[in-house]
Amino acid sequence: MTTPTHSADIAIIGGGAAGVMTAIHALRLADSPLRIVLVEPAAKLGEGVAYATAAPEHRLNVPVRRMSAFVDQPDDFLDFMRQHHNPGGLPAAALGDGYAQRRHYAQYLRARLRQARAVGIARLEVVHDRATAMTRERDDWRVTLASGATVHARGVVLAVGNSLRPLPARGAEALSPSQCLEAWQYDAIARLPTDADVAIIGAGLSMVDAVLSLQVNGHRGAIHVLSRHALMPLPHADRHVAAAFDPADLFALSLRQRLKLLRRHADDARARGEAWQGVIDRIRPHVQALWQSLSIDDQSRFLRHAVRQWDVHRHRVAPDVHAAVGALLGSGQLQRHRGRLQAVTPIGGRIHLEATLAGGGTLRLDVDRVINATGVETLAASMRSPLVRDLLATGTAVPGPHGIGLDTAGDGEVIAADGTVQPGLFALGSLRIGRLWESLAVPELRAQAETVARRLLDAVRPSAQ
Numbered sequence: 001m002t003t004p005t006h007s008a009d010i011a012i013i014g015g016g017a018a019g020v021m022t023a024i025h026a027l028r029l030a031d032s033p034l035r036i037v038l039v040e041p042a043a044k045l046g047e048g049v050a051y052a053t054a055a056p057e058h059r060l061n062v063p064v065r066r067m068s069a070f071v072d073q074p075d076d077f078l079d080f081m082r083q084h085h086n087p088g089g090l091p092a093a094a095l096g097d098g099y100a101q102r103r104h105y106a107q108y109l110r111a112r113l114r115q116a117r118a119v120g121i122a123r124l125e126v127v128h129d130r131a132t133a134m135t136r137e138r139d140d141w142r143v144t145l146a147s148g149a150t151v152h153a154r155g156v157v158l159a160v161g162n163s164l165r166p167l168p169a170r171g172a173e174a175l176s177p178s179q180c181l182e183a184w185q186y187d188a189i190a191r192l193p194t195d196a197d198v199a200i201i202g203a204g205l206s207m208v209d210a211v212l213s214l215q216v217n218g219h220r221g222a223i224h225v226l227s228r229h230a231l232m233p234l235p236h237a238d239r240h241v242a243a244a245f246d247p248a249d250l251f252a253l254s255l256r257q258r259l260k261l262l263r264r265h266a267d268d269a270r271a272r273g274e275a276w277q278g279v280i281d282r283i284r285p286h287v288q289a290l291w292q293s294l295s296i297d298d299q300s301r302f303l304r305h306a307v308r309q310w311d312v313h314r315h316r317v318a319p320d321v322h323a324a325v326g327a328l329l330g331s332g333q334l335q336r337h338r339g340r341l342q343a344v345t346p347i348g349g350r351i352h353l354e355a356t357l358a359g360g361g362t363l364r365l366d367v368d369r370v371i372n373a374t375g376v377e378t379l380a381a382s383m384r385s386p387l388v389r390d391l392l393a394t395g396t397a398v399p400g401p402h403g404i405g406l407d408t409a410g411d412g413e414v415i416a417a418d419g420t421v422q423p424g425l426f427a428l429g430s431l432r433i434g435r436l437w438e439s440l441a442v443p444e445l446r447a448q449a450e451t452v453a454r455r456l457l458d459a460v461r462p463s464a465q
């Protein structure tokens with residue numbers, strides 16, 4: 001049997017939010033009937049890991065009014081929500097400041113993709129498969145898919161997104177899939193027996209998702225949260241007001257001086273009766289430039305000493321979500337442990353956990369289920385994706401600064417092992433974190449997707465060949 005070959009001008013690898021946004025922009029901007037292939041294993045586009053949850057308790061952690069897929073139409077998601085998901089008839093201001101259900105965001109992206117396909121002159125073919133390898137053949141990229149099929153395209157964008165870190169414990173491989181769940185197995189977590197004792201490893205946003213699902217289910221068993229810092233995401237302020245200071249002052253400073261100044265701004269804000277969150281919101285649009293202006297040593301210091309504090313201040317949750325987790329903590333049903341997981345052992349249908357506590361000593365727990373919520377794998381060399389492994393092994397790409405993601409140039413062009421820019425090959429989203437630091441959330445993805453779509457269209461124009 002012959003395996004199919006898909007010929008395209010542009011191939012988009014990954015159909016999560018970033019890949020779908022790139023497809024929408026390319027369809028909208030194309031001025032000739034070119035062919036775009038989007039490769040995505042999942043049946044539904046626009047979901048990836050973040051928006052694949054059908055659970056209403058899983059909400060966006062960015063207000064509706066900041067989630068438009070289009071830089072030049074900032075109210076587009078708000079308009080979608082007004083039209084489709086505003087049964088209470090909230091005024092635009094209140095709806096825009098709210099945190100929508102994440103499943104509605106996937107619906108939004110699919111709706112905009114349908115519209116772009118209907119009016120665009122270019123043609124989009126969706127191939128439900130997984131890319132495993134890439135090589136350059138003359139002027140084209142040849143992408144090999146898991147089925148054995150291939151895609152030939154002049155321009156390719158890697159939008160492969162987030163991959164989960166494996167459970168960091170000896171013996172993890174001895175646990176059955178029903179004993180050890182990934183935090184992104186939303187349906188399986190929602191079906192856990194309510195009397196199960198559960199240990200969640202990791203204390204970030206995925207932990208919050210898991211805890212909310214357990215709570216909605218009326219969970220009665222113990223919930224242990226174990227992480228190295230035991231810091232949980234902080235809440236957004238009730239009102240979104242950026243603090244009034246000039247972020248330009250930060251650029252000339254070292255990391256230590258910057259953190260000190262930010263703490264001072266937060267204290268000043270509190271003294272004026274304002275929320276500290278306004279300080280983070282003030283620098284949010286400048287985070288990429290701030291990261292890039294740090295020396296490589298200061299970037300390393302940040303990664304060693306400040307990253308977890310940064311994460312809980314920057315990646316916040318809706319105030320009511322924060323309160324719900326706080327209530328479980330207050331009742332004692334949720335117990336927080338600061339330490340490093342060492343080993344897991346299945347014993348008589350239960351799981352024995354051992355962790356080294358931060359304050360010294362060993363934590364020993366017996367639970368029924370473990371949920372791995374250790375977050376997104378950012379180190380390229382540790383990524384389990386066969387495609388990323390192939391790109392690194394063949395020198396098609398190299399890890400980014402500090403080994404994080406892939407190294408890329410200004411518009412996301414992938415840099416090869418010999419230091420040259422790969423023609424027509426781009427990366428976006430989490431693969432660019434090493435270079436940009438802030439490269440995960442929609443406000444960055446939409447801008448990257450549009451830029452990459454423009455660059456790919458330029459690269460495949462007949463005059464460019």
Ligand SMILES: Cc1cc2nc3c(=O)[nH]c(=O)nc-3n(C[C@H](O)[C@H](O)[C@H](O)COP(=O)(O)OP(=O)(O)OC[C@H]3O[C@@H](n4cnc5c(N)ncnc54)[C@H](O)[C@@H]3O)c2cc1C
Nearest residue numbers: 014016017018048049050060061131160161162429441442
């Ligand atoms: C739980 C969670 C909640 C979040 N909430 C928000 C939020 O509220 N607001 C916000 O702005 N950001 C949020 N984020 C950040 C989030 O990362 C982005 O908004 C967005 O989901 C990233 O999209 P992506 O397409 O880059 O990656 P992903 O969502 O990971 O999608 C990548 C896609 O690529 C596919 N893929 C992977 N490898 C291959 C391959 N080899 N071949 C073909 N396809 C492949 C995958 O199947 C997947 O569909 C959240 C992230 C997580 C994890």
